[in-house]
Amino acid sequence: MSQLNNKTIELKDEERQRCEVWTRVMGYHRPVSAFNPGKKSEHAQRTFFRECRTAFK
Numbered sequence: 001m002s003q004l005n006n007k008t009i010e011l012k013d014e015e016r017q018r019c020e021v022w023t024r025v026m027g028y029h030r031p032v033s034a035f036n037p038g039k040k041s042e043h044a045q046r047t048f049f050r051e052c053r054t055a056f057k
Contacts (some may be wrong), residue, residue, distance in 0.1 A: 015018075020033060021033075023043060025039070
């Protein structure tokens, strides 16, 4: 849902477009939908993190 000129826009399920998720595996990018069941399970268990910036100036 988003607002445009103070109007709320709502989409029906049939109006939505499926978002394809890609990830880097073994040095190249692949869509998660093309993974085998084991790789899909591994992808679901991944933990995302953010590295802190260094103090160097």
